[in-house]
Amino acid sequence: MSRVLVVGAGPVGAVCALALQQQGVAAHVLEAQPADTRGDSRTLALAHGSRLILERLGVWDRLQGVTPITRIHVSQRGGLGMARLSADEMGVPALGYVLPYAELAAVLKQALDDADILVEYGVAANRIESGADAASLHAADGRVLVGPLVVVADGGRGGHSQSAHAAPKPRFERDYDQAAVVCDVATEVPHGNQAFERFTPEGPAALLPKEDGYALVWTASRAEAQRIAALPDAEFLDALYRHFGGRRGRFLHAGPRKTFPLRLSYAGSEAGGRVVRIGNAAQTLHPVAGQGFNIGLRDAWELASLAGDTPTGEIGSAAMLAAYARGRRADVIGGLGFTDFLVRVFSNDVGPLHHARGLGLLALEAFPPLKTFVARRMMFGARG
Ligand SMILES: Cc1cc2nc3c(=O)[nH]c(=O)nc-3n(C[C@H](O)[C@H](O)[C@H](O)COP(=O)(O)OP(=O)(O)OC[C@H]3O[C@@H](n4cnc5c(N)ncnc54)[C@H](O)[C@@H]3O)c2cc1C
Numbered sequence: 001m002s003r004v005l006v007v008g009a010g011p012v013g014a015v016c017a018l019a020l021q022q023q024g025v026a027a028h029v030l031e032a033q034p035a036d037t038r039g040d041s042r043t044l045a046l047a048h049g050s051r052l053i054l055e056r057l058g059v060w061d062r063l064q065g066v067t068p069i070t071r072i073h074v075s076q077r078g079g080l081g082m083a084r085l086s087a088d089e090m091g092v093p094a095l096g097y098v099l100p101y102a103e104l105a106a107v108l109k110q111a112l113d114d115a116d117i118l119v120e121y122g123v124a125a126n127r128i129e130s131g132a133d134a135a136s137l138h139a140a141d142g143r144v145l146v147g148p149l150v151v152v153a154d155g156g157r158g159g160h161s162q163s164a165h166a167a168p169k170p171r172f173e174r175d176y177d178q179a180a181v182v183c184d185v186a187t188e189v190p191h192g193n194q195a196f197e198r199f200t201p202e203g204p205a206a207l208l209p210k211e212d213g214y215a216l217v218w219t220a221s222r223a224e225a226q227r228i229a230a231l232p233d234a235e236f237l238d239a240l241y242r243h244f245g246g247r248r249g250r251f252l253h254a255g256p257r258k259t260f261p262l263r264l265s266y267a268g269s270e271a272g273g274r275v276v277r278i279g280n281a282a283q284t285l286h287p288v289a290g291q292g293f294n295i296g297l298r299d300a301w302e303l304a305s306l307a308g309d310t311p312t313g314e315i316g317s318a319a320m321l322a323a324y325a326r327g328r329r330a331d332v333i334g335g336l337g338f339t340d341f342l343v344r345v346f347s348n349d350v351g352p353l354h355h356a357r358g359l360g361l362l363a364l365e366a367f368p369p370l371k372t373f374v375a376r377r378m379m380f381g382a383r384g
Pocket residue numbers: 007008009010011012013030031032033038042043044045123124125126153154155156158159160161162163164165182217259260278279280281287290292293294296
């Protein structure tokens with residue numbers, strides 16, 4: 001049987017290849033970047049459901065730098081109401097986990113090597129040709145690989161610059177005109193595994209416990225984000241204190257700042273002609289509720305599970321890809337809608353909404369079933 005071709009060995013492509021292998025389906029992965037230069041300084045927030053996926057693949061226990069989030073404090077600046085979510089209340093060890101992208105990338109690379117999965121680093125896919133019985137993948141080194149299915153996990157336009165496959169025009173797109181400033185920060189008071197999500201009219205800001213400090217994701221208008229990121233350290237720390245308040249005491253130190261633009265883009269899984277798009281290649285979300293990366297891992301897991309349940313000759317068929325697209329719709333659209341709702345309702349200064357938000361937070365705090373609903377959506381997606 002020819003192998004399923006996977007474009008991109010980012011977390012989503014790597015998890016897909018490992019899960020396919022576990023299902024008895026061989027994969028051949030092309031990764032544009034060389035093996036030793038992958039991963040950057042971004043921080044990922046993993047939901048509890050993603051931990052379960054990584055556990056089933058035997059990857060979880062190899063991760064060293066994972067920080068559990070056991071409590072989340074949600075508030076809005078200058079307004080009524082706040083809500084607290086806790087792992088104890090939900091009966092889980094943690095609501096989520098924080099870890100460096102580079103570490104996950106390194107551990108997944110090792111797992112791919114150990115599983116003897118064919119991965120070619122430094123080879124980009126230039127073009128994909130769909131077909132009725134097979135798809136052809138044109139590699140940058142001139143080879144043409146043929147397989148029953150090509151899984152595009154290239155991170156889409158939000159990921160890296162080389163796109164495997166002229167990305168389809170998004171079916172839905174929203175530019176929030178916001179950018180995120182991200183960096184590591186140290187606070188006077190230790191984090192105690194508590195995360196903070198603070199909504200402000202300029203955009204949400206989050207502090208995620210990461211090792212012995214915090215990872216900061218501070219969203220603002222694009223121009224303001226550039227200005228904030230360029231501030232000298234002392235001014236940056238003061239501005240952060242004014243923005244976030246003093247729940248963790250003073251901010252003592254900030255690492256190098258990076259910014260990235262925020263938008264919502266839904267291209268969809270395409271799922272036809274023996275090609276399917278997963279992870280950021282299919283959808284890019286605002287990071288407010290930490291949904292995007294986790295939806296991508298579920299894409300990879302569900303696709304591989306379905307391939308395992310499909311007779312070998314039917315892998316990549318129109319029927320299999322239609323079943324995949326159907327199966328993923330509720331989770332993906334639910335995640336997009338939930339995220340978009342949070343950004344649009346909380347990122348403004350309209351008076352009545354300000355009070356409604358306060359009431360919403362009070363209700364979340366006071367009404368356990370609502371709290372459970374929100375926490376489970378964040379942990380498991382639509383199937384929570
Ligand atoms: C700048 C930035 C910052 C982010 N920060 C956060 C954050 O703080 N927290 C968070 O939870 N999420 C964050 N995200 C989102 C998160 O990174 C993504 O959800 C996650 O990386 C998606 O994984 P992926 O495997 O789909 O794509 P990626 O991680 O982008 O991986 C795609 C892989 O495909 C490879 N590739 C691309 N084109 C080709 C080609 N033509 N041929 C072969 N290989 C190719 C790339 O080299 C890469 O290794 C951020 C995203 C960006 C762009």
